[in-house]
Amino acid sequence: MAITPRRSRILCGLVVATVAFVLAAWQLVPALGHSDTLSVTLLTDRVGAGIQAGDAVRLDGVKVGSIDSIDTDDSVRQRISLRLDRGELTGVTDALDVDYAPGNLFGVSELTLLPATGGRALTDNVVIDLTGPNDSRAHDATISTLLRSVGQLTNDVLTPQLTTVLSKITADTRAFTPLVQTIVATVQNVADIQRLPSSYLLARYGSMVAGVPPTIQGLLDLLQAPFTNAYLAQPGKIDKFVANIDMIQGPLLGSITGLLNTGRTYYSGYTGMSVPLLNAMAAAVPEPQRSTEDLRLLLQRLERAMPDSGNGPVLNLAVDLRGVPALAAPLSALLTTPPAPSPQGGNR
Template identity: 40%
Template structure:
């Protein structure tokens, strides 16, 4: 029996070749039809295009498109367009674009903190409904409706702001504001103390509050009495009663002559001595450099004075140097000093 034969079946070589060829052709036809069907079938979604003057960092083919926080499509193609613009092709799910029309706005926004970007669609003021193949032109007048908020744009803007704001003038303004704030510190402390006192008194019982205010009224009475005594003392001065003109003349001399003369004297002294005080600066600077370590110099000076005091004790007739000289065996010095005694 031949290799192409089957038991109980009458078949020859020519018939077997015909059946095999027909079966192979049928399989090829089915596969080609299935491929042609899928190639001609449109991808689901509504294709639209965006013509823009700039593309956000990280916006690539496959980037997600969101509307109201929901993914509604993706970027299918990015190609250069005329006059230096770019055309971004999108495929959107029209069932999720409720309320969006051709007046929509575009944001290049970061999807996370790792630099991955996405396109965010925002509703406009109202326009024509979106249709398949619509081209939205965001160049010229509508260029401001595209906002780049990607991480790269944020970092570049932060660098530009830092370079333009953090200037020496700004540092001077901050320093001046700090000085002014420090000048108002005592006033703020006084206000805080007053507020704290008021708050503490509000918490005190009424009986205790009146008890604390009692000595204040007593002190006020004493102050009023002392004031009346001072006024009475001034009114009862014999000089005012007997020689008021001379008293007024003395007061006028003090207020009209003496005090203005002192003011003029001190003003002239400040003007004339300013040069002398300027000369003291290098002198004091040189003295400061001569004693670079004041604490160590003070200790060494104290030790030197103690040793001098120990070497020259006070005998009642003045300090005497406490020293003993051994002159034995030196006759050239011993004889004149000791007068010849041995």
């Protein structure tokens, strides 16, 4: 078909008009009630520090909108206008709670929605009253509130009296530091030198505990023995027994104590002299198990070399003199010839 300048201008005009119509319709559709967002107004008695227009609104950590504006009405209440994403508010009703909370580590505040049971689903332009009886549904958890609480805690709790008590506790606890260090060192040494499994050790300890009841029973029998002993039941035996106990408790133990005190006074310097001797004895037996085995073998060999003949031990000795005939013949004759009788009738 033929294209003229006039027809081209008409076609371009229709295209421009169509695009303009589409753009206008796209902008007007949200205004006509088909928007994916809805407007919610919160009435509160207070607003968290740092909360302002443009801050994010979150639900379960996900951003679902932002704050449009914060105004004050005639009753000195705060009106917080929110613009929320309709598709992210599943299950949220007008019974929700609100938190003013920090959104990051720098303490930037934001508003958090906390769903609650009951209520009606959110609609556009709904007004939620968080004042008066509902004031507890708005929680201020911003950094400034936290710092203020810490300051009040410091002023109300950390009084001079409490500081004095803490100082005394610290000083008294420091006195137990050597004991704690000793316990730790002991546990460390046990862990370093322990070679047996814990199950084996616990079994041995269990066997030791098994002997406690008989020990207690024996102690009780011992305590009861003086009252049931036939010897002590005889007349005058109790007095002798008491006199013996008094003698042991008084003169005997007193004399032993005096002897030990005298030895400590006059012979305590000799104790240091025994240390090198004991060290030398310990060095002479560096491996007790090996030394015990060597001593046992030595005693066994001595026993085999000197068996008991009935008249005492005799050395079990065999001498080979076949290569020395000068000694072999006289010794053989001496061993095989019986001893000559002595003039007195005996043998030599």
